[in-house]
Amino acid sequence: MRPVRPARLSVVTAVATVAALTAVTGCTEKSDGKSGGAGSVRVTATDDACRVSKTKLSAGHVELAIENKGSKVTEVYLLFPDDRIVSERENIGPGTKQRLTAEVKAGSYEIACKPGMKGDGIRQKVTVAGGTTAKRDPRLDKAVAGYRSYVQAQADETLPEVKVFTDAVRKGDLAAAKKAYADSRIGWERTEPVAESFGNIDPKVDVREDGLADDQDPEKDWTGWHRLERALWKDKKIGAREKALATRLDKDLLDWQRRVGRAEITPTSMANGAKELLDEVATGKVTGEEERYSHTDLVDFKANVEGAEKAYQLLKPVAAEQDPKLAKELDKQFAALDELLEKYREGGAGSYRFTSYDKLGKADTKELADGVNALAEPLSKLAAAVAKAK
Numbered sequence: 261m262r263p264v265r266p267a268r269l270s271v272v273t274a275v276a277t278v279a280a281l282t283a284v285t286g287c288t289e290k291s292d293g294k295s296g297g298a299g300s301v302r303v304t305a306t307d308d309a310c311r312v313s314k315t316k317l318s319a320g321h322v323e324l325a326i327e328n329k330g331s332k333v334t335e336v337y338l339l340f341p342d343d344r345i346v347s348e349r350e351n352i353g354p355g356t357k358q359r360l361t362a363e364v365k366a367g368s369y370e371i372a373c374k375p376g377m378k379g380d381g382i383r384q385k386v387t388v389a390g391g392t393t394a395k396r397d398p399r400l401d402k403a404v405a406g407y408r409s410y411v412q413a414q415a416d417e418t419l420p421e422v423k424v425f426t427d428a429v430r431k432g433d434l435a436a437a438k439k440a441y442a443d444s445r446i447g448w449e450r451t452e453p454v455a456e457s458f459g460n461i462d463p464k465v466d467v468r469e470d471g472l473a474d475d476q477d478p479e480k481d482w483t484g485w486h487r488l489e490r491a492l493w494k495d496k497k498i499g500a501r502e503k504a505l506a507t508r509l510d511k512d513l514l515d516w517q518r519r520v521g522r523a524e525i526t527p528t529s530m531a532n533g534a535k536e537l538l539d540e541v542a543t544g545k546v547t548g549e550e551e552r553y554s555h556t557d558l559v560d561f562k563a564n565v566e567g568a569e570k571a572y573q574l575l576k577p578v579a580a581e582q583d584p585k586l587a588k589e590l591d592k593q594f595a596a597l598d599e600l601l602e603k604y605r606e607g608g609a610g611s612y613r614f615t616s617y618d619k620l621g622k623a624d625t626k627e628l629a630d631g632v633n634a635l636a637e638p639l640s641k642l643a644a645a646v647a648k649a650k
Contacts, residue, residue, distance in 0.1 A: 301323070305327070305373040307331055319389065322361070326357060332375045338362050340367075344458060345456060362529065367387075403530065403574040410570055421446070422510060423510065425440035438554070445559070450570070451520075455516055457523055457524065458519055467483075531645075533567075533571055542636065545560050546625065
């Protein structure tokens with residue numbers, strides 16, 4: 261769950277921010293939100309209400325037809341009772357509509373609207389009954405198994421990279437810590453929607469200062485990568501507090517690694533997660549806000565795109581059969597964005613060194629935003645295509 265983050269006050273970022281917002285809102289649906297069959301639920305979000313057209317649903321695929329009639333950007337979540345995320349759609353602009361397709365089992369859930377993209381949201385309880393009547397395409401079971409292996413491998417491979425970073429912090433080695441910082445985040449960025457689905461891990465390891473709750477003290481309550489990023493690049497010092505935070509980061513990410521294997525993963529959550537990764541790029545990386553001190557945004561950018569592309573490739577056999585035109589467009593746009601990012605890679609093929617984001621000009625950031633926009637629009641349709649498979 262990403263907070264609204266104030267943009268950096270620079271001409272470059274202003275251009276990128278406008279383009280990024282276009283990327284987010286450009287993929288909204290033009291429909292009236294009334295179609296979608298028996299599994300469709302109309303969700304009307306305003307600044308002070310979250311109305312749903314029905315609260316009793318049947319297990320299987322459920323489509324939320326969302327309309328934001330408020331004055332604030334909002335986000336809508338389908339949540340388990342313990343606040344784990346089934347699926348979500350962020351950055352829904354005023355006056356726009358979006359669709360969210362999810363797969364649910366029998367049980368109790370909540371639909372939450374978050375005006376301003378803050379707080380716990382305005383919630384409505386919904387009940388899902390029955391079982392899934394249609395058998396899932398075995399290719400989708402294979403895709404889920406492949407993706408589960410992928411996210412576990414990313415978590416397993418992240419911990420040694422994090423230890424290189426945190427060891428350097430504990431030793432007080434500023435230069436070594438800076439060098440290891442970006443690499444320590446790659447696996448997390450590739451699989452962030454799965455990590456966020458747990459609810460309480462992301463705020464511990466990846467929150468920015470402006471994402472803290474109003475009652476949290478940045479000096480006492482702020483933990484994770486970005487707190488250390490500020491110490492390394494802005495404060496330019498490592499003290500006892502930072503060394504303690506490095507050890508806490510190790511522990512929190514070990515918790516993440518142990519829990520990844522128990523994550524709820526479905527074909528539609530994979531597709532929605534791929535879209536969420538593009539939203540991460542649009543609202544954090546393209547604007548330069550994610551890594552505002554280290555300027556390693558393009559490393560995160562590349563990792564987000566790789567994670568989205570992995571989910572798509574696993575789902576592609578089914579998606580291409582259900583919607584050949586969509587698969588062709590996704591192939592084209594992923595290739596175009598990958599090629600664009602190669603312009604900024606330093607150190608040759610396979611290197612994860614990219615140009616410092618503060619070195620990019622207005623034309624560069626606009627080109628990146630346009631590339632994200634071109635991919636985000638067709639990617640927002642992937643879940644619906646996958647849900648058609650029998």
